Amino acid sequence: MSALAQTAQPRRRRRLRRVVRRFWLNLLGLVLFAVMVFPVYWMVATAFKRGNDVLSFTPQFVPRHPTLANFRDAIDRELFWSSVRNSLIVVGAVVLASVVLAFLAALALAKFRFYGRRAFVVIIFSVQMVPLAALIIPLYITLSSVGQVDRLSGVVIAYVALVLPFCVWTLRGFLAGVPKELEEAAMVDGSTRFGAFVRILLPLVGPGLVATSIFAFIQAWNEYIIAYVLLSSASKQTVTIWLANFTTGTTRGVDWATLMAGATLTALPVVVFFVLVHRRIAFGLTAGAVKQ
Amino acid sequence: MKDETAVPLAVEPALVPARRRRRVRPGRAVSPYLLLLPALAVIVAVLGYPLYRLVALSFQEYGLAELIAREGRWIGLDNYETILGDRRFWTVLGRTVAFTAVTVGLTMVLGTLIALLLARLGTFMRLLITTGLVLVWSMPPVVSVNIWSWMVDYEFGVLNWGLAELGLDYFARHDWFVNPIEGFAVITAIVVWGAIPFVAITIFAGLTQVSGEMVEAASIDGAGAFRIFRDITLPILKPIFVILASLSVIWNFQVFSQIWIIRNARPEEHYFLLSIYSFVESFNASRYGLGSAIALVMVLAMLCVTFVYIRQMVRIGEID
16 A cells, blocks of 8 residues: 555656656747748738838737738739749749659669669769759850750750759659569550550559659749849749849839738749648658658 | 558469560660660750860850850969969858858758657647648748848848847847848858758658667666767668758758848858859859859869768668
């Protein structure tokens, strides 16, 4: 009896300590969440505020008079629609080209053993590492000598090369996961290699194709420096250039409310798609360091 | 994750025909190369050839006249003599290295701490924080620069207001970019804020691989939290740390758009990093040869980091 009471006492104390610890950890987690997300919240909150409410010395943490006027202003700002159109053209072409090229290369890496395979893998990994800011000079000079400066096609080709390494590697992982027996079984059933590919392989690598498409989409949508240098005329500019021009294009004060509305619009498609595939992208970039 | 990549075996093993050795047709040997060709062609055209041009340009006098004539003038090592003899180059190089060290250090430390916190939280809180991380991660860099530049606005910046409310009157109506140290503090915050999610999420994924039994055994043996982290978690996660750190170094060493945009495309000289310096020499001063020499220094520095990264990949058997 007395022994029981003695063990119950510290057990209760231990439980209490665990509850207190849990409380502090959760509090820490909440503070972390708030600090981390605040800038994004601040962008959206500002985007919905009236002009006077934005420019107040004591910040208004919740928009008191929410309005869509800033979004209207952002959309009405010159070059918005042409930038969106250019970005969509670039993104569409990059996604299409990079997925097709990456799929072919991934097929070679996953399904064939051949001389030079390892060298190719090392090349695509090294390529990811070359600093863009360094390549922009020769890229500009080379493209200008073949008349591809200030054309969307030049930007598209550059982006395809940038996203290829990631896309090839991600797709290779999916293709390598398809057991050979499955393909062979399909072929025994009388289908051709192509038929086996369409009916067996394609559905299995579907998620990989989605992930690589989205990765290519995000990279092409977000890129700044190449578009900034290569697309000199205003009618050719992409969305990131349009957004950066709010600050870089003026010497007068910045219209923050409209800028934040424009920023929200620019970020929106990326956020939507990114949420779908962020895990795949995290694992793709560290490629196998974390076993899935 | 597992169920998405693992392929369900739809065919019973018994139904699989005995594997016959197919005759190797000559076409089969050629096809992998044909499949690789298009991708390789694009990579060589966009990255390989310009890299070669970069080296060539760095040995040339290449200004506006040469740009129009499409022909550089060979001057040997003159560009390198110019930059290596220039005090400014060394200052910028030192600043770039320091910036990279600080941003990568902060990213790795904070990312690890957040990952460790995630491992100790309940499902709901973990989901909440992960959602926040993904949201931050998905912000396009150009967007996040604009958000931060609004938050530190001279008059109406919410950060200035907050700091002043905390009693630091210095920050009321404060221009962060007069003093480059403060300016770089803001730029560091932008870069680190954007880089933490990837690091934290990846390390957390790695932490889930650390076996609970091992940790428990160690804690029964009387090891404290720090000992456990140092002697069990760290060695297991080392490959991940090496890869994350080398990727972060590569990304942060070439930071360009954040500084370029926050300084309104006209960065003052004390905001130059190598990327900006090389860009300004090339596109503003039209000294493409000199700019290329600076850029090549960047490439060479990054080559060392790439080597570490590739070696780690080979070690974990990723490149086979």
